[in-house]
Each structure stands twice: as structure tokens, then as C-alpha cells.
Amino acid sequence: DVLFLSGRNEGGRAMASPQCSGSESSGARDGDGDEGSEFLYPELLSFAGKAQALISELLIVSEGIPPAFHDRRFDPVLFDLRYLDRPDDFESRVNGDRELQALEDELHETCSAFLQRFFLLASGIVTYHEELLKYLSDLRDGRSMQYKLDKILESKHGQQLLTESLSFFGCLLLLMEHRMSGFLREKLLVAHLRYKHCSDVQNLENICKLCRLHPFSPSHPRQGHLVPFMIAIHKPEELFARFPFPKEVVDAVICRVRDDDLYSCLRHYPDPQHRAVALSSQAGCLYVLLLYSPEFLHNGFVMREIVDRFFRDCWVCPIFLYFSVDLSVSWDAYREAKMSLSSYLPLTFVRDRVQHNCTKVKELLSEIDLVISDGVLTKNYVFEKSHHLLSLVRTCNVLMRWFLLHKASIDKKLRETITSILTAQQIGDETFFFLLLKTCQLEFEMKRLYLQLLEGRDALWDESKHCASDRMKEISLFFSGSWASSFKMKNESLDVWFGKLMLEVKSLEYSRAGNSGRKICHIISLLKEVEQLYPVEENQQIRRNLSEVQQYLQDMLKALSIDNDAMSTFSTITDSVYAWSSIEVFIALLNKKIEQDSSVVLYLHCFFLKFRSLLDVPVSRITESKSSFLLSVPNYYTLEYLSRVREVLNNFPVMIFRLFNEDTSNNLQNFHLLSRIKIANLQDFSQSEKQYSLMEAVNKISIFSQGMLRMSTFLSFTDLDMKSFLESQMSNELSKQLEFKLKSFFISTIVGPEELELNMRKLAAHVLSQQHVMEHLQDLLHIHGNHIWDEVFTNILRRSAEEEVNDFIRRSHNATATRQQLNDLSRSQTFFGRLLHQMLQLTGPSRSMFIEPMSGWFDSEGRELLGLHFFDQLESCLGAEGMASLDSLLYHAIKVNLEHLLTGLRNLLDVDNLEKLCKVDMTLGPAASQPFLGWSPYKPMLNVVNTSCEPWVESFAIIGQLQLLRCMISLKLSSSRKVLNKQGMLSAFCSPFSSIYMRKDSPPFLSRCMSIVTISQLSHYVFDPHLSTLTCQVKKGILDFSPTIIGLGTFLKQFHPTYMVEYIQYMGQYVQAVAETAVIASEPQKRTIDPASELKKSTFWLMNFCKHMEIPKDLFDSCLPPSLFTVLQT
Incomplete structure (x- = not known):
């Protein structure tokens, strides 16, 4: 199939648009070409x-x-x-x-x-x-x-x-x-x-x-102003003179090329008007050879002869593949050659030629439409009309060739003349594209049907010969008188004659086509004479037998006429490698036409098979010689060919997603049938308009699927795996659409909880619809739609998380970055960055409160800002993989904040502060001891810490906020651990509080310092018995209790466990000191703190800290006497 449409010929034609077989024997069984010439x-x-x-x-x-x-x-x-x-x-x-x-x-x-x-x-x-x-x-x-x-x-x-x-x-x-x-x-x-x-x-x-x-003339057209495939070089004979060849050999070759039919192409173009096309291959050779021997170009007689034979009406000549020269410009320096050509190029002649060809183009378009209509092109039609169809295809290709080559003429007058007439006739690139596309369809179907005739040729011959001999035998029996019939005619001579004729038919051999054909024609004429000489018309049976015999003999003649010579002719006249120079225009028109009419996809394989010779012609001699170049050279042309195929196929996913959009997917979803439907509402319930649009979209996508299947079948020689390529392109297009959609969400930097949930619902609906689209396309296009969806969506979310993590790391490397700059996501361009920014805005420790029993964040008026319902929607939108990616982003955000906090703490603990801490530590004594001086030793250090620890506490709150978000995500991921573990995405979902984010050396007096910071914050809170938590006394500037202690505990968790134990012991020491102060105090009016309230708050802080950090109960009990537990109960 491929070779028939490719224009490839056994003789190894390689010059521009080579069209003809190498010898007369290439397609004929009885040819007389060079026997074994390739050796x-x-x-x-x-x-x-x-x-x-x-x-x-x-x-x-x-x-x-x-x-x-x-x-x-x-x-x-x-x-x-x-x-x-x-x-x-x-x-x-x-x-x-x-x-x-x-x-x-x-x-x-x-x-x-x-x-x-x-x-x-x-x-x-x-x-x-x-x-x-x-x-x-x-x-x-x-x-x-x-x-x-x-x-x-x-x-x-x-x-x-x-x-x-x-x-x-x-x-x-x-x-x-x-x-x-x-x-x-x-x-x-x-x-x-x-x-x-x-x-x-x-x-x-x-x-x-x-x-x-090589010098160029200012008056000569510069190459930069030409189309890429039109060669225009000033005085090329000087370039050739640098590398001469023996003049005697060159002249002898030129004379041979001038006079002979080098590639035996004239037999494929019987019309004299097509002689220039038939000889175009050697015309390109001749143009090049004349530059070796420019004396011919100055010989008027020789050039008139050459122009009359080769360039009479074709002044644009391909010389190799799709690279051409314009003789009206290239021969400007050769007076005799130019004059010989100009005699055939007056503007009146060119104008008449263009008008005549325009008329023919319109006629051919109408005629091809009739031929390629459904049901017209059958095997019988191809056989009976083969000569007409070959003539039609030949004419179409000749006209396309003339226009495509000469529209690019360098000569301004000739080009404008052609363009003006085409414009007046309303014929443009689109018209030639339609002519090319319809011609491709006709050629493909003709070839397919003719190959079927070739495959059935032997069977048709054998069957017709057998049936014809049987009918001859029956007629012979009739004339012998032994046949039971009411009408008997005994004739021994006819009996013997038909018997011999039967043997003659049986002796016919298909391999001797010429001899057998002559015998069959002779037998048919004899049978017609018998009908006239003998009274056989009175016997219907004999007459029917004679008619059948003649029909079978005609079928045998048909079988003989089906040969490879027609295939060789067809291959020659359909070669279109010259048209590759216009492939960019055709590809653009092809994509435009596919958008308008998806059925064009069914003929893409015909279109690209038309240019199949691009892969064979330029390597024909390499193939013939079995050279080692055969391993590498064809790759260039194959890649060039495939790049154009991909250029068309790359648009398929865009068109498919445009056809099968979100609305179409929603129409495919099952809806609940009602138990009773009113007859008046039946028509509305049927949703006929939606069903029609749905079926239209499904039909068009099915056409795409069928067209790609055909391309996969007929372009198999390119090693293009159509299924893998389609899946790859669908994956790329789905990725583009999803990334665009994800980035269009959460653009506003400040949103309320209602807007955030509304956006999340919209996004979840869109993601679900896109998933349904891929599920349905999986069946329509025979691709792994679910796998593509899972892979694309997961990769997009992973990339978004990775980009945001990289931004966190980049900001952390800035030594002057503040905590606000480190966590500023307001300018983030990623989906996860914008989502996390809005989540952090709503759950900020200074504007919200996390209430543990309700697992959510609430404002001062008791309105939920972010809770379990939001995380349910988030999980339905992102899935387990997306939640895991978000968890990974939170992990790195916590890590960066912890490192930033540690750096700030080291900078703050200078020599002076370390001395003060040392004094406090010595005054209070060991962690397990009870302070002798009560609460008073804490006062000096608290005065220092109150003014400098606010950035620390804010960092603790931010870290705790991020930890709480991780906990909510971990809660949702608990059911997806098996899936995530298989994908290697399982991290510390079970207990984010126990995660180790960094491994650094601890600063001195870490536990004592953290206990003093904690004590300094207790005055900002009051105990709320209704919420059973510590709340803020004022609305502004105070941080939420839960994220603060969680952040503090997370920070201590990063170091050796002894620091956590010491911190608890120091806090227990403080609680005991406060308890002692509450018991012995005698002048309440002079107290700087309320010992009872302080005792309650400090004990509650320590209890919650131990609970969140999963501190063993025995450690907690060892730090506080049992009598203090009754404090909270009051």
C-alpha cells in the first residue's frame, strides 16, 4: 500500500520529484530493460x-x-x-x-x-x-x-x-x-x-x-528574500568551475539526457501536454549539468531544442526533492538560454495558461467529488474505468504541480500575473489544499481496490477458465446427441470442434499473457461466428451456455489486463515530493479544516502517504547499494516527515478537550429516574438538546479515534506508536488545562471562609468533571484515561508543592529575612502557595482560636473559620496524593520556621542575657528542687524577656499553626496510608508533633530560657471554664494558646529529650513557687500577680503541654504534688 502511493520506483530515481521507473521492465512482465542492471x-x-x-x-x-x-x-x-x-x-x-x-x-x-x-x-x-x-x-x-x-x-x-x-x-x-x-x-x-x-x-x-x-550581483535576488526552497545563485557556473569534471564526459552525458527518456517516464504520460512533467526528473539533472558546460547555455539552437522539450510551459524546475530553480531568473546571465525560454513566456501565454488551468481545477474538483462519493468507487468501477481514473489522477497531479511550483516564481511580473488571475478566479491556497486532499482520497481508494483486484487476479483466472471449459463441455455433449433434451441437434463436427475448443481453453496459461490474450480474443470471435452460422437461437439453454462462455472468457481477459504496469504508472503520476515545499501552508489549512469538520481526520493517512516518497527518493541509491549510510541517513528525512505528522496530531488533544468539555461530561453522568413522570413533562425530561449535543461530541471523538487508528495502520513504516503518542499529548494537554484552572483559583489574597469554601467546591466539581472526561475518553480513544488522569494530577500537585518549597528555601537563605517575609505567600504563583496563604490567613493565631473538641478555628464571635468540613472538601478535591503533597509543603514550612527561630534565639542569647540566665538558674537551683525564695527570683528575668521574646512567641504560634494544619491533614490521610505507602509518599501522618524537622545543637540554657518565655506569656491569658482553655484578655496582639504551646513543644522536640524533661521540671518548679506564694502571701494589695489565677494558668499550661507532646504521666506527676490537681477542679 505504501509503495504504491509513495512514488518510489525500482530504477532509483533520485532527482527532484523523481517520478518514473528506472527501466521499462519495472512494471511490465514482458519488458526488455537491463537485466540485473543494479549489479x-x-x-x-x-x-x-x-x-x-x-x-x-x-x-x-x-x-x-x-x-x-x-x-x-x-x-x-x-x-x-x-x-x-x-x-x-x-x-x-x-x-x-x-x-x-x-x-x-x-x-x-x-x-x-x-x-x-x-x-x-x-x-x-x-x-x-x-x-x-x-x-x-x-x-x-x-x-x-x-x-x-x-x-x-x-x-x-x-x-x-x-x-x-x-x-x-x-x-x-x-x-x-x-x-x-x-x-x-x-x-x-x-x-x-x-x-x-x-x-x-x-x-x-x-x-x-x-x-x-561566491560573489553575488546587487541586481540578483538575494536568498533571504526568497522562499526557503527556491534556489537563486548569481553565476553558478563560476561556482561549478571550482570543481570541474572532464568536459568530454559531461558533454556526452548532456547529449544523452537531451535526447533520451532517461527514466522511461513518457509511457506514463501519453498526453503530449504532460511531456514537461514526464521529463521533469531529467530536466532537473540537465539544468545542473549545463552549469558544468555553460557553452550549451550560449548556443541558441541547442537551448531552443532543450526548452522546447523540457521547459516549454514549466520555468520553475525542481533539481533535488523540493528544492527548485526559477529559470526565468537563473538564466538571466545567458542570453541565448534566456531568449529561448522567453519565447515561451510572454505574459499573454502565461495568462492564458493560468486561466485554462484555473478552469480545469474547478472542473476537477467537481469530478472528484462525484467519484469519491459513497458507493461509487468499487472494484468493478475501478476496473472498468481504470483508464479514465488514471487520466483524472494524472491531470490533478499535473495541475497541482504546475501551480505549486510557479506560484513561488521569483520573477515579479510572472508571479504577479499568476497571483492576480488566481485572485480573480477566487482560487487560493485553500482551493489547492482541497484539490490535494481529495486527490489523496481518490488515489488511496484506487490503489486499495486495485490491489484487491491484483490479489484476486489468479483466482479470477482459474475460476473463469474452469467455468468456460465446463460450459464448452456441455455444449459439446449437446451436439453429440447424448444430452437429454426435447430439442436435439446432433452435429459431429460441432461436437468435435467444441471439444477441441474446450481443450484449447484448458491449455491457456496466465504466465504467457500475450499469447493467451490473443487466443481468447480469437475464441470469442469464433463463438460469435458459430452463433450466426448455426441455428442455436432456438435452444435457450445452448444460447445461454454460449453467452456464459463468452462472459467467462471476457473475465479471463480482465484478469490478464490486471498487471503491475498500471501500478507502476500510478506510482509515478502520484509522486508529490515537490509539494513538500508547501507543507507548512497545507498543515495550517489542514488544522483549520479539521476544526471545522472532524471527518477530515479519516483521510489524514491518505494525505501523509501522498508524501511517502520523501523517505525513499533521497536514499534510493543508498538502499540499492546497501551502503552503511543506510543506518543513519534516512533518519533525517524520517524526522522531518514525522515532525509534520506530529504538527497535526499535536492539535488533536486540544480539539478533543474542546469537544468533550465539562458540560458534555456532566451530560454523561447518570441521573436518577423518577418513579412517576407526567406525560406533559416527558419531553422536558428527555433532555433532547443535551442528548443531541452529547452524541454529536461523542461521534466526533469517535471519528478522531478512527482516523488515528488508520494512521497507526498505514504509517507503521515510521515507527510512530500512535497510542503512546496520543497518550503523551493527551497528558500534556490535560496538564496545561489543569494547571491553568488551578492557578485561576484563590487569586484573591484576602478571602472569607464562605468564599474559600465556595472556591473549593467549584474546584472540586471541576476536578471531578475532568476526571469523568478522562474516564469516558478512555473508552472512546482506547487510551489509559484513568492512569493518565492520576499521573497528571499527581504530578501537577507535586510540582506545585515543590515550587513552593523551593521558594521557602530561597527565602530562608536570605539572612536579613524577617519572620513575616519568610511566611509571606501573598505573591505566590502556585496553587498550593495561594491555597496555603488563605488557610494561614483564616487560622492566624492573632485572629482566631483553635478549639480542640470541635477540631476547628473560630473567630471571637464563635463563627467557624476553618474546620473539618473544609478539610473534607479539600480531600475530595485533591485526593490522597494532593493532601500528601500539601503535607510535604507544610513539613518544609515548619522546618524553615524552626531553623529561623533557632537562628534568632542564638543571636538574642548574647553574653549579657546568658549571664542573667545563669544567675536565675543558680538562684532557682536544680530543676527537681523547690525554690527557696518563691516567685521573686523570676522577676528580673521576666522584665528582660517581656520586651525581647515577642518574635519568639510569634514564631512558636506560627509553627504551632502549621502543626495543627498538618494534624488535620493527617486525620484525613489516615485512611489512605496503604495507597500512599505504595507510591512512596507516606510520611509522618500519624503524629506530626513527634516529627523531627531539624538536627541542630541546642543553645545554652535552652530549657530555662523556654520556661521563662512561657512564664512571661501567662499574664496575657485567662482561664475560660466554658471552653476549658486559656483565652486572651484583649482582642488584639495576643496569640492563640493552643498553637503557641504546640509550637514551643515542637521546637523543644528537635533537641535531646533531656531538654523537654528539664522544661517540664522547670515549669513544675514555677508552679510550686506560685503555689507557695499563694499560701504565704498576706498583703494581696501589693501582689504583682494573682497567685490563684497564676497557679491555675500555669498548671493548665503544663498539663496541655504534656498532653500534646505525649509526655509520660509519671513525669508530669513527679513535677507537681497531687494537691495541686484540685486547683483546676475549683
Whole structure:
């Protein structure tokens, strides 16, 4: 299937848009071409293969030029060939300037590999010329014992290989000048020689000759103003003169190409009007060869003959693949050649030609529409109308070729003439695209049906021959008189004659097609004579048998007419590699058409199979010679081909998601059926409009699925795994849409609890709908939709969490960052950053209170700000993996805050403060002892701490706030541990309070310092018996009790357990001191504190601290006498 549409031919055509088979025998069974010609000229075949490999490498190198060589910044260290004359002068400029040396080092580091590849290419081209020059010189001088020039030129295969070996090298020169200017080539060569220090390399003189700047004329079109595939070089014969070949050989090849049908293509184009297209392959060769011998271009008689045969109505000529030249410009320097061409290019002729072709385009579009309509194109139709269909396909391709090539003409007058008429006729790129697309469909179906005819050809022959001989036998029996019938006609001569005729039919052989065909025609004529000479019309049975015999014989003729020659013709006339130059325009129109009509997807495989020859033609000689280049060279063309396929397929996910949006997904959800429905409401209940839109979307997506399945089947030669590619693209598109949607939520920096929950409900609904979309697409597109969803959503949430963690770490590295700056998420650009910012805003310790029995945060008016209901919604939206990612973010936020707190504490504990702490510690005595002086020793230190510990306490509260959020998340994740453990995401969900976030050395007097800070905060709280907690006396500036003690406990947890024990003992020491003060105090009016209240608060603080930090009860009991527990009960 692929080869039929590819335009590939056995003769190894390789010039621009090669269309024709290499020999007459390529498709005919009784041909007379070169027998085993591929083994006759291995040297020439090797030359042609090497040239194709060099052209491929040239295209690769020219597309990978480093940006530095187009950057004016590097001009001072990039030199032309003048460097080779005075290298010391140029080097001294660079060595004396530091900036230039830095540029030199950067250039050397980034471009060395490319420079090496360019040098190998240039060296390969020069070596190719030397080897081919030696071979041709030996051929000219008769030094070759095996081959003679005349013998090679007498052979079709020899003509092709010799012509291609010369013309391919010319294409190399033209393409190098076209794709890499002389300025660039000189800079590349000199840069390589400087960096490799290899100024004495072999063939350096010829390599310099290849890279030397080729002058251009100011009046000649610059390459930068042309389309990328149109070559326009001023005086190319001077470029060719640098690398000449033996003139006798070149002239002999030119004469042969002028007169012969080099690729045997004329038989595929019987219409004289199509002769220029039939000979276009060798026309490209001839253009290049004439540049080796420009004397022909100045010979008026020869050029009129050449133009009349090859360029009569085609002045834009492809020379290799889709690279073309405009002869109306390229031959400006050759007066005779230009005059010969101009005689066929008056504007009136061009105008008439364009108008005629425009009319034909419109007619062809209508005719193709009729042919490709449903039910028209069948096997019988293809067989009976094969000649007409081939003519239709041939004409379509010829017209497309003419327009696509000549619309890009460099000559301004000719181009404007063509464009103006196309505009007047309302024919544009879209029209040619439709013609191409419909022609592709027709060609694909014709080929598919004709292949079926070929496959059934032998069976049709055998069956028809068997049936025809059986009917002959029955007729023979009738005339023998032994056949039971009411009408008997005994005729021994007819009996014997039909018997012999039966044997004659049985003896027919399909392998001898010509002889068998003549015999069948003769037998049919004899049967018709028998019908006229003998009275057989009176017997219906005999007449029917004779009619059936003739029909079976006609079927045998049909079987004989089904041969590979038609396939060869079809392959030749459908080749469209020249149209690859317009592929960008076609791809844009194709994407636009698919958006308008999804059924176009069903014919994508036809469209891309049309350009299949792009993968075969440029490597045909490499394949034929079985060269080692076959392992690498085709990759360039395959990647180029696949890049265009992907360019179309990349838009499929966007279109699919646009078709199957959130509303469509909601329509697919099951709804509850009512037990009773009123007849009047039945029509509304059916939701016909929604069902119609749903079925329309499902149908279009099914078409996408079917089209991609066809592409997977018919483009299998590209090794493109369509299913994996589609899944990858669907994953990318889903990721883009989800990231956009997630970033659009929680944009406002200040929100209330109602708005936050409303946003969360909307987000959860959207996430659920997207998940349902992927579930349904899984069935429609045969992809792993659920797996894609899980992977994409999890990765997005992970990336969001990782980005926010990196921002936390980046801010923590700023030594001057304050606590507010460290936790400022108001400018976050990530989903988790914005979500966490709003959660922290609502649960801030200074504006909310965490009430443990209700597991939520409440404001001063008792309104819930954030609670279990919110975390239920959060879990339904993010899932277990998302909650785990959020937990990971909180973990790192706590870690950063703890490290920042520790750094601040170390800075605060200077020499003076340490001395004061030491005095207090000595005065109060060991942790397990009871202070002798009661409460009074705490006063001096409290006066110091009250003014300096506020940042610490705020940090404790922030850390505790984050810890409480982790606890709420851990509560939700407790049921998902098994799933998360399998994914390696399980962390300290069970008890965040026991997590170790950092491992640092503790500062001195840590436990004593923390106990004093705690004591300093007790005065800010009062005990609320209704809430059973400590609450603030004033609304502003006081931090919530629960997060503060949790933060303090978390901080102490990061160090050795003895610090936690000491802190509890110090607090127990303080409680006992306060209790003693309450008992012995005799003058209440002079007390600085209320001992009873202080005792209650300090004891409650210590109890809650031990509860949250999971301190053993025996430790707590050892620090407080049992009598103090009755204090809280009162």
C-alpha cells in the first residue's frame, strides 16, 4: 500500500520529484530493460549513494548552525579566509583583549562539535569530487578495463547512475551556497582550523576553494528574500568551475539526457501536454549539468531544442526533492538560454495558461467529488474505468504541480500575473489544499481496490477458465446427441470442434499473457461466428451456455489486463515530493479544516502517504547499494516527515478537550429516574438538546479515534506508536488545562471562609468533571484515561508543592529575612502557595482560636473559620496524593520556621542575657528542687524577656499553626496510608508533633530560657471554664494558646529529650513557687500577680503541654504534688 502511493520506483530515481521507473521492465512482465542492471556499475552506484548521503548531511548541518555565528557580538573573533594569510596578526588582536578571549572561550566551548561536523562535511565533498574526477578521467581516457563510456551510456541504468553522480555533486554545490552563505562557510572553516590547530590538513586548498565566498550581483535576488526552497545563485557556473569534471564526459552525458527518456517516464504520460512533467526528473539533472558546460547555455539552437522539450510551459524546475530553480531568473546571465525560454513566456501565454488551468481545477474538483462519493468507487468501477481514473489522477497531479511550483516564481511580473488571475478566479491556497486532499482520497481508494483486484487476479483466472471449459463441455455433449433434451441437434463436427475448443481453453496459461490474450480474443470471435452460422437461437439453454462462455472468457481477459504496469504508472503520476515545499501552508489549512469538520481526520493517512516518497527518493541509491549510510541517513528525512505528522496530531488533544468539555461530561453522568413522570413533562425530561449535543461530541471523538487508528495502520513504516503518542499529548494537554484552572483559583489574597469554601467546591466539581472526561475518553480513544488522569494530577500537585518549597528555601537563605517575609505567600504563583496563604490567613493565631473538641478555628464571635468540613472538601478535591503533597509543603514550612527561630534565639542569647540566665538558674537551683525564695527570683528575668521574646512567641504560634494544619491533614490521610505507602509518599501522618524537622545543637540554657518565655506569656491569658482553655484578655496582639504551646513543644522536640524533661521540671518548679506564694502571701494589695489565677494558668499550661507532646504521666506527676490537681477542679 505504501509503495504504491509513495512514488518510489525500482530504477532509483533520485532527482527532484523523481517520478518514473528506472527501466521499462519495472512494471511490465514482458519488458526488455537491463537485466540485473543494479549489479552492473557498482562504482557509479556507490558514487550516487555517497552523494545522497552528503546532501543529507548538508541539510542537517545547515539546520543546526549555532546562534553564535549569527550574533554580531562574536564578529571580532570570527575571521574569514584572510586569516590564513596573516594568522599572527589576527591572533594578536584576540590575545591582547580579555573580553575577546572570553568570547573565544565561549565559542570554542559551545561550537566545537558543530565545527568538527562541518569540516568533515566539507572534506567529504572535496574527497567525493576527487574520486569521481579520477573515475571519469579514467573512463574518458580508456584506462578503465571493465567499463567504457559508450557502453555505460547505452545502458539505461548506466545513464541514470552517471547522470546522477554528476548532477548530485552539482546539487551539493548549489545547496551549500543556498543554505550556507560564503561568509558563514569561511567563518566556520577558519574557526575550526584555529581551535584544532590543523592548518596543514590534507585537501585544505580545495576545502578553502569550496568554502570561499561566491560573489553575488546587487541586481540578483538575494536568498533571504526568497522562499526557503527556491534556489537563486548569481553565476553558478563560476561556482561549478571550482570543481570541474572532464568536459568530454559531461558533454556526452548532456547529449544523452537531451535526447533520451532517461527514466522511461513518457509511457506514463501519453498526453503530449504532460511531456514537461514526464521529463521533469531529467530536466532537473540537465539544468545542473549545463552549469558544468555553460557553452550549451550560449548556443541558441541547442537551448531552443532543450526548452522546447523540457521547459516549454514549466520555468520553475525542481533539481533535488523540493528544492527548485526559477529559470526565468537563473538564466538571466545567458542570453541565448534566456531568449529561448522567453519565447515561451510572454505574459499573454502565461495568462492564458493560468486561466485554462484555473478552469480545469474547478472542473476537477467537481469530478472528484462525484467519484469519491459513497458507493461509487468499487472494484468493478475501478476496473472498468481504470483508464479514465488514471487520466483524472494524472491531470490533478499535473495541475497541482504546475501551480505549486510557479506560484513561488521569483520573477515579479510572472508571479504577479499568476497571483492576480488566481485572485480573480477566487482560487487560493485553500482551493489547492482541497484539490490535494481529495486527490489523496481518490488515489488511496484506487490503489486499495486495485490491489484487491491484483490479489484476486489468479483466482479470477482459474475460476473463469474452469467455468468456460465446463460450459464448452456441455455444449459439446449437446451436439453429440447424448444430452437429454426435447430439442436435439446432433452435429459431429460441432461436437468435435467444441471439444477441441474446450481443450484449447484448458491449455491457456496466465504466465504467457500475450499469447493467451490473443487466443481468447480469437475464441470469442469464433463463438460469435458459430452463433450466426448455426441455428442455436432456438435452444435457450445452448444460447445461454454460449453467452456464459463468452462472459467467462471476457473475465479471463480482465484478469490478464490486471498487471503491475498500471501500478507502476500510478506510482509515478502520484509522486508529490515537490509539494513538500508547501507543507507548512497545507498543515495550517489542514488544522483549520479539521476544526471545522472532524471527518477530515479519516483521510489524514491518505494525505501523509501522498508524501511517502520523501523517505525513499533521497536514499534510493543508498538502499540499492546497501551502503552503511543506510543506518543513519534516512533518519533525517524520517524526522522531518514525522515532525509534520506530529504538527497535526499535536492539535488533536486540544480539539478533543474542546469537544468533550465539562458540560458534555456532566451530560454523561447518570441521573436518577423518577418513579412517576407526567406525560406533559416527558419531553422536558428527555433532555433532547443535551442528548443531541452529547452524541454529536461523542461521534466526533469517535471519528478522531478512527482516523488515528488508520494512521497507526498505514504509517507503521515510521515507527510512530500512535497510542503512546496520543497518550503523551493527551497528558500534556490535560496538564496545561489543569494547571491553568488551578492557578485561576484563590487569586484573591484576602478571602472569607464562605468564599474559600465556595472556591473549593467549584474546584472540586471541576476536578471531578475532568476526571469523568478522562474516564469516558478512555473508552472512546482506547487510551489509559484513568492512569493518565492520576499521573497528571499527581504530578501537577507535586510540582506545585515543590515550587513552593523551593521558594521557602530561597527565602530562608536570605539572612536579613524577617519572620513575616519568610511566611509571606501573598505573591505566590502556585496553587498550593495561594491555597496555603488563605488557610494561614483564616487560622492566624492573632485572629482566631483553635478549639480542640470541635477540631476547628473560630473567630471571637464563635463563627467557624476553618474546620473539618473544609478539610473534607479539600480531600475530595485533591485526593490522597494532593493532601500528601500539601503535607510535604507544610513539613518544609515548619522546618524553615524552626531553623529561623533557632537562628534568632542564638543571636538574642548574647553574653549579657546568658549571664542573667545563669544567675536565675543558680538562684532557682536544680530543676527537681523547690525554690527557696518563691516567685521573686523570676522577676528580673521576666522584665528582660517581656520586651525581647515577642518574635519568639510569634514564631512558636506560627509553627504551632502549621502543626495543627498538618494534624488535620493527617486525620484525613489516615485512611489512605496503604495507597500512599505504595507510591512512596507516606510520611509522618500519624503524629506530626513527634516529627523531627531539624538536627541542630541546642543553645545554652535552652530549657530555662523556654520556661521563662512561657512564664512571661501567662499574664496575657485567662482561664475560660466554658471552653476549658486559656483565652486572651484583649482582642488584639495576643496569640492563640493552643498553637503557641504546640509550637514551643515542637521546637523543644528537635533537641535531646533531656531538654523537654528539664522544661517540664522547670515549669513544675514555677508552679510550686506560685503555689507557695499563694499560701504565704498576706498583703494581696501589693501582689504583682494573682497567685490563684497564676497557679491555675500555669498548671493548665503544663498539663496541655504534656498532653500534646505525649509526655509520660509519671513525669508530669513527679513535677507537681497531687494537691495541686484540685486547683483546676475549683
